[in-house]
Amino acid sequence: MVQVVGATTQQEVWVASRERKFIINEILLVEDQLRNSPRGEVIETYSFNRYIPLATETNGLIDEQVLAGLKAVGYSVDEEEINIAKLRIIGEISTPIGVGKQVRLPDFQEVEDLLVSNYPDYALTLGTIRGTGNLLDDLPGELSDTMCIYEQNAGIMPQDGVPFIFDYKSMNEYPHIGIFGGSGSGKSFGLRVFLEEFMKKRVPVVVLDPHWEMDFSTSFKGLPQERARDFSGEYKLFVVGVDVGVDFTDLKAAELVSLLGSGESLSEPMSNAVFTLHENKDSYTSFSSKLYGLITVMENESILNQDSAAIDNPREKEKIDYLSKLAAKYKDRVGHLSSLKGIAWRLNALEREGVFTAGTSPVEGAVMDGRLSVVRGPVKLLQVYGAYLLDRLYRNRRDYQDARQKGEPAKWFPPFVFVTDEAHNFSMKGERDSYSKRVIRGISQEGRKYGVILCMATQRPALLDDTVTAQLNTKIIFRTVRVTDINVIKEETDIGSEEARRLPYLNSGNAFLSSAITGRTIPIKIRCACTQSPHTQNPFEELEQVYFQQENQFWNIIKDKLPFSTNALHLVLGTISDELGKLIDHDQLIEQMNKLEEDGKVYAEKNPFGTTFHRSS
Ligand SMILES: Nc1ncnc2c1ncn2[C@@H]1O[C@H](COP(=O)(O)OP(=O)(O)O)[C@@H](O)[C@H]1O
Ligand SMILES: [Mg+2]
Known part of the structure; x- marks a missing residue:
C-alpha cells in the first residue's frame, strides 16, 4: 500500500510504503476523485530502517510534518522499513492533497x-x-x-x-534545439540518433562534422538484423576544399570580408580595402591580381616611373600599363600596404585549403533533395566555412519565401535543419563578434519564420552566446559536472533543483529534455543508434586486435619451419622476412620465438651451440 504522508507545497507531496521501493521518474496516481486523481512524478526516493533511522536530528530531509503524517497513518517510525518518495504533481491542483490518500501505479491509458x-x-x-x-x-x-x-x-x-517521440513538426512554433553535456555524456550518440530520425523522415539537414564521426555506413555492432537500416543514398559526405567550397564569383564584398575575418572580425582598414577592391563578379584571379598588383606598386613606387613606351618586351609593357591603371584607380583609397598584405596572407591561407576550388552547389543539391549533408574539414576552417554555407542556404530559403509572399515567381528552396557540435566555438558568449556568431544569432531569432532550425550541441553551455541559448526552445541535457554550466542550465530551462542535483551523476545516454513542445521536463534515455561511427573502436581493443593479428601471422609462418636452431637462423630469416612482407633481423626473431615459448606454442632446447626451438606437442 502506498499513501500520501505529507506535503511540502501544493505541487509536491511525500508518499510512503512498507513494501514498495519507489523508482525515480516513475509516474504515480493519487486516488483523489475530488481533485481528478492527480498524477505525479517521483523526483526523490529514500529508504529508511532501524539502521538508517528516519527520525534522527541529522536527517534534515524529512520534516516534522511528514513524521506526524507517517505516524498518523500507522507507521512506527524508527522500527520498520519505510520507503519514501517525493512526488511532483503534474498539472495544477487547487487545494493540497490530504494525508492518507491512496496512491497507485496508473494504467498506460491513465498517463x-x-x-x-x-x-x-x-x-x-x-x-x-x-x-x-x-x-x-x-x-x-x-x-x-x-x-x-x-x-x-x-x-x-x-x-x-x-x-x-519528439514531435519535430512543433518546431515550427518552438524552434531550435540545444544539446548540452560534458565529454562522454552522450551528445554525439544523441546527435546520431537525431540525424538517423531526420533521414527517415526525409528532412534536409546539414551537419558540420569536425570530428569526422558522422558516417552512417556501419551498422551498430550487435544490432539485430531487423533493426538495421541502410542509410546509403540518404546522406552525402563532403569535405571542405575538396567537394565543397566557396564560389568566388558569387561572393559579395561583405561575405569576402567575413570569410577573410576567419574566427574574428577583419580589422577596419583591411575591411575597407576589401570593399574598395572587390567588384561584383570578381573571380579569384581578377581579385588577387588587383591585390598583388597594388602590393607590387606600393612596395616599389619607382616601378611606375619607367616610361612604358620605352620598354621593348611587350609583356613587361603590358604589366606596367596594368599597374599604372591600378595605381591610378585604387592607390589612394585602399589604405596602407600592411592592410593589403594582411588581406593577401588571409586570402592565400584560404586558397591553400582549397576553399575556392568548388562551390556550395553539391550541398544545395542535397538539401533540395531532402538529404543529410555531412560537411567535414579542419575545425577552424569549418567554423568560417560553416557560417558562409549556412548563410547561403538561409538566404536561398529566405529569398524563396519572401518572393512567394510578394507573389513573385521564385525557385523553391526547402526549409532545413542545421546541426553543429562544439557550438560554443560557433557562437561564443562575450563581446567578440564573428561571422558565425552573426549568422547563428540571426537565424536563432528569425529562422522560425522561414523554417530554418538550429540544433546546437556543446559541452560548455556557459560559453554559448546568451541570445542563442535563450532561443533554444528544446534543450536536451546530458551529464553535466561543471557548476557554471549547471547554473546556466538552471537559469535557461525549467528543470527543478532535484534534477539539477542529479545532473553530475547521469549515465551516458540519459538526459533531461526540457522543451516548450513537451511542456514539462522529461527524463529520457536515448535509444541505441542503428549505425556507429567507423572509428568508435576502443583504442586499447584496437591495439590488442592488431598485435593479435600480427602474432597469429607470425605463428602461421613459423610453425612449418620448426624445429630450427639459433645457430642456423640465417637459413630461415630470409624466407620468414619474405613471407611476412617485412625485414626481420636475428634479434627480433629470437624475441618473437621467446614470446611463443611463453605462450606455450614452442619449447626451447638449450645445447652447447645455442638453442633449438621445437613445436610443442
Ligand atoms: N544513448 C546511449 N546509450 C548507451 N550508451 C551511450 C549512449 N550515449 C552514449 N553512450 C556511451 O557513451 C560513450 C560516449 O558518448 P558520446 O556520444 O561520444 O559522448 P560525447 O559526444 O558527449 O562526448 C559512447 O561511446 C557510448 O559508449
Ligand atoms: Mg562528442
Whole structure:
C-alpha cells in the first residue's frame, strides 16, 4: 500500500510504503476523485530502517510534518522499513492533497496524455522515457518494440519503457534545439540518433562534422538484423576544399570580408580595402591580381616611373600599363600596404585549403533533395566555412519565401535543419563578434519564420552566446559536472533543483529534455543508434586486435619451419622476412620465438651451440 504522508507545497507531496521501493521518474496516481486523481512524478526516493533511522536530528530531509503524517497513518517510525518518495504533481491542483490518500501505479491509458504526443510514423523516435518500465505490457502495438536500447555493460537490450517521440513538426512554433553535456555524456550518440530520425523522415539537414564521426555506413555492432537500416543514398559526405567550397564569383564584398575575418572580425582598414577592391563578379584571379598588383606598386613606387613606351618586351609593357591603371584607380583609397598584405596572407591561407576550388552547389543539391549533408574539414576552417554555407542556404530559403509572399515567381528552396557540435566555438558568449556568431544569432531569432532550425550541441553551455541559448526552445541535457554550466542550465530551462542535483551523476545516454513542445521536463534515455561511427573502436581493443593479428601471422609462418636452431637462423630469416612482407633481423626473431615459448606454442632446447626451438606437442 502506498499513501500520501505529507506535503511540502501544493505541487509536491511525500508518499510512503512498507513494501514498495519507489523508482525515480516513475509516474504515480493519487486516488483523489475530488481533485481528478492527480498524477505525479517521483523526483526523490529514500529508504529508511532501524539502521538508517528516519527520525534522527541529522536527517534534515524529512520534516516534522511528514513524521506526524507517517505516524498518523500507522507507521512506527524508527522500527520498520519505510520507503519514501517525493512526488511532483503534474498539472495544477487547487487545494493540497490530504494525508492518507491512496496512491497507485496508473494504467498506460491513465498517463498516455502525459507521455505520448505522437506516434513513430509521424515523429522522431529518440529513446524511452525513464521510469516507465512498468507500463511496457500495456503499450499499444505502435509503441511496442520500436527500438533497441544499449547498455554499456549488458549490450543491446529490448525497449525498456514508453518511447519518447519528439514531435519535430512543433518546431515550427518552438524552434531550435540545444544539446548540452560534458565529454562522454552522450551528445554525439544523441546527435546520431537525431540525424538517423531526420533521414527517415526525409528532412534536409546539414551537419558540420569536425570530428569526422558522422558516417552512417556501419551498422551498430550487435544490432539485430531487423533493426538495421541502410542509410546509403540518404546522406552525402563532403569535405571542405575538396567537394565543397566557396564560389568566388558569387561572393559579395561583405561575405569576402567575413570569410577573410576567419574566427574574428577583419580589422577596419583591411575591411575597407576589401570593399574598395572587390567588384561584383570578381573571380579569384581578377581579385588577387588587383591585390598583388597594388602590393607590387606600393612596395616599389619607382616601378611606375619607367616610361612604358620605352620598354621593348611587350609583356613587361603590358604589366606596367596594368599597374599604372591600378595605381591610378585604387592607390589612394585602399589604405596602407600592411592592410593589403594582411588581406593577401588571409586570402592565400584560404586558397591553400582549397576553399575556392568548388562551390556550395553539391550541398544545395542535397538539401533540395531532402538529404543529410555531412560537411567535414579542419575545425577552424569549418567554423568560417560553416557560417558562409549556412548563410547561403538561409538566404536561398529566405529569398524563396519572401518572393512567394510578394507573389513573385521564385525557385523553391526547402526549409532545413542545421546541426553543429562544439557550438560554443560557433557562437561564443562575450563581446567578440564573428561571422558565425552573426549568422547563428540571426537565424536563432528569425529562422522560425522561414523554417530554418538550429540544433546546437556543446559541452560548455556557459560559453554559448546568451541570445542563442535563450532561443533554444528544446534543450536536451546530458551529464553535466561543471557548476557554471549547471547554473546556466538552471537559469535557461525549467528543470527543478532535484534534477539539477542529479545532473553530475547521469549515465551516458540519459538526459533531461526540457522543451516548450513537451511542456514539462522529461527524463529520457536515448535509444541505441542503428549505425556507429567507423572509428568508435576502443583504442586499447584496437591495439590488442592488431598485435593479435600480427602474432597469429607470425605463428602461421613459423610453425612449418620448426624445429630450427639459433645457430642456423640465417637459413630461415630470409624466407620468414619474405613471407611476412617485412625485414626481420636475428634479434627480433629470437624475441618473437621467446614470446611463443611463453605462450606455450614452442619449447626451447638449450645445447652447447645455442638453442633449438621445437613445436610443442
Ligand atoms: N544513448 C546511449 N546509450 C548507451 N550508451 C551511450 C549512449 N550515449 C552514449 N553512450 C556511451 O557513451 C560513450 C560516449 O558518448 P558520446 O556520444 O561520444 O559522448 P560525447 O559526444 O558527449 O562526448 C559512447 O561511446 C557510448 O559508449
Ligand atoms: Mg562528442
